Amino acid sequence: MPLKKVIQDIGRGLLHLIYPKLCVDCHKALVGNEDVLCIVCADKIPLTKDADRIDNETALRFAGRIKFKHAISYAYFREGGLLQRLMHLLKYKKHRPIAVFLGRRLGHMLKNKSWIKDIDVIVPVPLHPTKVKKRGFNQSEIIAASMAEILNITLDTQSLIRIKNTESQTNKSRAQRAENMKDVFGLSNSAQLKGKRVLLLDDILTTGATLESCITTLQKVEGLEVSIVTLGIAID
Numbered sequence: 001m002p003l004k005k006v007i008q009d010i011g012r013g014l015l016h017l018i019y020p021k022l023c024v025d026c027h028k029a030l031v032g033n034e035d036v037l038c039i040v041c042a043d044k045i046p047l048t049k050d051a052d053r054i055d056n057e058t059a060l061r062f063a064g065r066i067k068f069k070h071a072i073s074y075a076y077f078r079e080g081g082l083l084q085r086l087m088h089l090l091k092y093k094k095h096r097p098i099a100v101f102l103g104r105r106l107g108h109m110l111k112n113k114s115w116i117k118d119i120d121v122i123v124p125v126p127l128h129p130t131k132v133k134k135r136g137f138n139q140s141e142i143i144a145a146s147m148a149e150i151l152n153i154t155l156d157t158q159s160l161i162r163i164k165n166t167e168s169q170t171n172k173s174r175a176q177r178a179e180n181m182k183d184v185f186g187l188s189n190s191a192q193l194k195g196k197r198v199l200l201l202d203d204i205l206t207t208g209a210t211l212e213s214c215i216t217t218l219q220k221v222e223g224l225e226v227s228i229v230t231l232g233i234a235i236d
């Protein structure tokens with residue numbers, strides 16, 4: 001090993017001793033290959049139980065509303081739960097490594113699904129440019145990019161665009177949300193997606209109004225087929 005590299009490694013080791021990287025949830029020092037979450041906390045991510053079933057909870061949430069090929073979520077999102085805490089740190093404390101960490105995990109989960117090899121392109125749900133400017137990033141884009149890297153599938157962040165900046169959906173009924181989400185998305189280059197099998201990614205699935213609106217827009221493209229993946233599915 002070259003001396004320069006040895007010194008760099010020692011330097012990094014010392015830095016780590018003075019400022020150890022901490023688990024973002026339990027704040028214990030991370031060891032070995034641990035990143036973002038310690039192994040104990042990472043094991044507590046409440047993974048969805050029925051992801052392999054064609055009629056899993058995610059698919060059921062869209063059944064009868066839109067046409068899609070597959071739908072799957074990685075973990076359960078509960079009020080006060082681990083995934084909610086992580087999303088809060090990501091969105092409001094701008095802790096981007098969380099999105100990379102979760103995107104990779106999602107990628108590894110999808111790697112085992114037989115249908116994933118049929119996907120041509122991964123498209124994250126876009127944020128309105130005003131919101132990206134305010135937050136500094138689109139968390140779904142980071143999750144999708146990390147997932148795409150693991151799966152070795154092309155990422156497309158250009159073709160689907162957000163043309164309407166919607167207000168907060170939090171205090172709205174399902175019907176109000178659906179109305180609010182009408183004509184929110186547009187296509188900037190539909191030729192790019194013609195005949196493609198698209199995997200559309202959103203961070204957290206609640207009523208599904210956002211994804212439904214995205215899919216309605218995407219399906220204007222000739223021969224396009226959509227599958228859905230979300231990091232979390234909100235449950236009571």
Ligand SMILES: [Zn+2]
Pocket residue numbers: 023024025026027028037038039040041042
């Ligand atoms: Zn921990």
